[in-house]
Amino acid sequence: MPRKIAAGNWKMNGSLASTAMVEALAKAFPAPECEVIVCPPFPLIPALVNLNSPFTIGAQDCHFSESGAHTGDVSPQLLKEIGCGAVILGHSERRADHGETSALVARKVTATQNAGLTAIVCVGETEADRDGGRTLKVVEGQLAGSLPDGTDPDALVIAYEPVWAIGTGRTPVNDEIAEVHAAIRDTLEARFGGQGKEIRILYGGSVKPGNASEIFAIANVDGGLVGGASLTAEDFGPIVAAA
Ligand code: PEP
Numbered sequence: 001m002p003r004k005i006a007a008g009n010w011k012m013n014g015s016l017a018s019t020a021m022v023e024a025l026a027k028a029f030p031a032p033e034c035e036v037i038v039c040p041p042f043p044l045i046p047a048l049v050n051l052n053s054p055f056t057i058g059a060q061d062c063h064f065s066e067s068g069a070h071t072g073d074v075s076p077q078l079l080k081e082i083g084c085g086a087v088i089l090g091h092s093e094r095r096a097d098h099g100e101t102s103a104l105v106a107r108k109v110t111a112t113q114n115a116g117l118t119a120i121v122c123v124g125e126t127e128a129d130r131d132g133g134r135t136l137k138v139v140e141g142q143l144a145g146s147l148p149d150g151t152d153p154d155a156l157v158i159a160y161e162p163v164w165a166i167g168t169g170r171t172p173v174n175d176e177i178a179e180v181h182a183a184i185r186d187t188l189e190a191r192f193g194g195q196g197k198e199i200r201i202l203y204g205g206s207v208k209p210g211n212a213s214e215i216f217a218i219a220n221v222d223g224g225l226v227g228g229a230s231l232t233a234e235d236f237g238p239i240v241a242a243a
Pocket of ligand 1: 225
């Protein structure tokens with residue numbers, strides 16, 4: 001069984017002082033059972049890499065090009081060079097705020113894996129999709145569109161994040177999480193054969209210390225992608241322990 005993952009997405013939060021939080025977490029988990037991935041804003045990546053913690057430091061996005069005239073963007077090659085191990089791609093906030101399509105995410109997946117980084121690809125339905133009974137169709141469509149030909153299953157993590165559960169304190173019931181994760185697993189196995197069994201599928205959306213153990217025990221849930229509760233060691237520590 002591949003190790004579970006506890007991944008923190010700091011979004012546009014944190015400061016140089018946040019290194020103290022990661023130091024505290026590393027002290028509490030010098031050899032974590034799960035893989036811990038911390039994804040701060042770009043400027044904080046070097047400071048967190050320099051802590052030499054047992055954690056993978058990741059980014060929250062990247063461009064699909066190696067270099068060039070792309071003001072404000074960051075290449076996966078540079079992320080690799082400064083010590084990143086993973087990149088979150090296709091987060092619903094990027095799909096909504098920056099108009100990212102699955103086709104664009106697919107180009108980023110190729111570039112990310114070519115640079116030697118793990119792609120954490122996010123999918124998830126809106127509340128209107130769920131109310132309209134379109135959850136599985138939407139998620140399967142995003143998966144098909146976001147995973148390009150040539151995707152390396154060994155450098156791939158999927159995060160199922162219902163958009164309506166992100167930052168809201170609301171979560172699907174366990175059976176609903178199980179249903180979507182099972183469908184994602186089926187899709188991955190159909191696409192990658194036996195290797196599809198090994199791809200970690202994370203749940204994201206209002207994971208907290210109080211619900212992490214229960215959610216991580218659901219079949220095909222291989223850990224979590226955590227936003228708000230990844231910002232302090234008090235909250236993220238118990239979630240790491242649960243994974
Ligand atoms: C996220 O944005 O990836 C996320 C899951 O956020 P939160 O845990 O705050 O719902």
